[in-house]
Amino acid sequence: MNAQTLSTPNSTPAPASDGKKWAIVGGGMLGLTLAMRMAKQGHDVTLIEAAPVLGGLASVWNLGDIVWDRHYHVTLLSDSRLRNLIAEIGLEDKMKWVETKTGFYTGGKFYSMSDTKEFLSFPPLNLIEKLRLGGTIFYASKIKNWKRLERITVEKWLRRWSGNSVFEKIWEPLLKCKLGEAYKKTAASFIWAHTSRMYKARRTGLKKEMFGYVEGGYRTIIERMEEQLQQLGVKIKAGCPTSKVEKGTDGQFTIEFANDEPDAKFDRVIMTTPNAILDRVCVDLSVEEKQKFSNVSYLGIVCASLLLKKPLSVYYVTNLTDDWVPMTAVIEMTTIVDPQELGGNSVVYLPKYVPAEHEMFEKSDEEVKESFLSALERMYPEFTRDDVLAFEISRVRNVMAIPTLRYSESLPEMKSSVDGLYIVNSSYILKGNLNVNESITIAEDAMETVLKSELQTTV
Template identity: 55%
Template sequence: MPTPPRPPAATDRTPRAHWAVVGGGMLGMTLAHELRKRGVRVTLLEAAPELGGLASAWTLNDAQSGRQVTWDRHYHVTLLSDTRLRRLLEEIGLADELRFVETKTGFYTGGRMHSMSSTLEFLTFPPLRLLEKLRLGATIFAASKMRDWRRLERVPVTDWLRRWSGDGAFEKVWLPLLQAKLGDAHKRVSAAFIWAHISRMYAARRTGHKKEMFGYVPGGYARLLERFADVLDEAGVDLCTDAPVAAAVARPGGGVELRLADEGGSMAFDHVVFTTPSSVVARVVPGLSDEERRRHEGIEYLGIVCASLLLKKPITEYYVTNITDGWVPLTAVIEMTTLVDPAELGGRFLVYLPKYATGDDPVFDRSDDELREEWLAALEKMHPGFSRDDVVAMRFSRVRSVMALPTLGYSERLPPMQTSVPGVWVVNSAHILKGNLNVNETIQVADQAIAGPLAAALQAPPRRPDALPDAALAAS
């Protein structure tokens, strides 16, 4: 049962609107932070035992040394161009700890590894002829200069890339990368998808003086989340974990009642903001109109199965290895300790093996043992110097709803943040329209909501405060 929110201070005689934020990931935590700064009462509810969502950390047990290593459950980096995330780090007192490291990019294609970390390496990339390289480079440059992303929403990504890069570069590079990242869903995705990826990486290189510079906070997101939670708590935000929401319904006298799962009771608020995936919203908000429900259910999500490997020695010099060979059952290989000091990991080396797939893909139902055997065998074939004897820990994360796929005409079908249920709002990562899923874009969605749809509600007085209990847990 979740911890009941604290009562208001006895000296506080001014009625204040009470907001609930459902979902304790970086988006939910940022929304709670910004709402509290505007003087309202805030309760943050998270279904899991800890805050963080996709950014949460977990523990890897070093089977040989007996030590435990805590690091991010999924791989995350901060770019020099991630100005909103860096501003948040400043607010919570971690900006001075941020470390930036120059990294390299690899390409595994045709059974061989190639470096793709400089202009010279790009120009000498063996799989492509000179004209194909020039057209590929022109595609990237053109995308970095485009601003009309809505026009790109109407064009299939395959058509756009083939037209700009030509058949050779498309078949050898773009199509294999799209299939590795999106599977068959790449046929439904618009050109805005690749535009967002190119724009972010191009901005990072421009900010980093043409170098690939990635940053992290020592201690990883475990450190960041711990500090952020402390800041929220000190500001008076009520943090409730182990608090899954089963339903949100409008109260006859005004406000919203949240009913918690597993006989967790109910809570009443003036406003409730859901930051959870749209599939969850469609399930737990019964008062949505048919059109709203159709829109939420119509959002297609890309999920991830991601293995964390703790190793005796590194696999490669590249932070990310992009893969174009279709036999490899992985989207990429992420060598995190090209960025993170191995001393933070007990002297070990951390590698992530992500496989992105739509939520109905059979990969989510395969056992850890099956995936371990298949994926380690692939690593041995890709990297002759790698041995599974070097693996001291391997753990799998499975999340079916990670990133909303920017399908054709996506923004035209996106549900609005304000729902037809009075007091119920939806602000989630599906509202990322001009970027790809990353922490910087996610917290920018919170800013857009605060400055836009939520602004008027923040100015309004509380709804009949006499009819609203003090968010105390009531027996269901």
């Protein structure tokens, strides 16, 4: 990749290094952010990624004749950390904002839920039920003490505030789509985090949703970050899956790789990978730490990306509540992204969230494709399989840690029992649901808390 000169803070020389060699394992947005922040402080950083490309869940791939995001992402007006990063790397002028619509598919019919008027006319609910649903959303958005919501299940909390009928008509189908049967052990902090973020995206109460994206999608963001990391002297090792991290008697860590890459030595290591990898790779962690990490339940995703000749609907997201539908939602990216960036076509995502051990991960691509396309034919009478220009499937077993009861109290410390080994991954997202803004927040907060004392440089 050709580096370019950028009018950003990168042009300022970094402070002198403290001499320690740091390894950051995991090249998703969290790892990329940590690497950039540390390099700007003058630290000697190597970024290690198992996949051949950087980005993690925000990576891109070929979809027919275009290159676009492997999974769906959107920027909200309230995503201050992400928006600040985009401005910092010189991409603020590439940001596009669009007013979007939200739909519901329930009882075999589509309904718009994009403003107050449509909300009040939503047929599946009577007036009292609508008021209770709206009141629950509003109340959740105003809660400040989120920790108390970790002590009650999401089902019990929603039944209390929305009522049984609203829970069974709206909340339960949505929770099952998103979490499967795991919703029964999920804390109410989950719905608080989701509702708060989406509510803040509205400019004025329940009136407008403004979503944004950077021209070119996350390819643009990741390429620019990689360029700046190279300018800052960060060494990038992509296509290097880590098989073992072990601290020697000399106080240094040896990282072994699962390919032919030679072992590497570091003074400090930050792991940003999912917990399942920690248990296997970090051999020096205590039994108690490994147990705590393994106790975290993860939600996985099977996500289909479709390149279509024409859009399916006017809704950015269509929430699906009918139990026969095999997907969690229908995400129509062309409601946000200019079709010219997509070759004049439309990109649609069909995600299905399932537990990491779910049988869906064992289904063939053809089985998933047939199931999803059959559902689209039933839902959208004007859709035909001739509209499909490309169909790709991504499977990721460990996407989001499920916030179970008293979740924040059960996590080990980021500063592990092994001196110099830190765990800074998405399982530490406590006040939100997994998204890029929260990943950046975890990285930047860790810089100011657990890593601060280690990162004092001698200038």
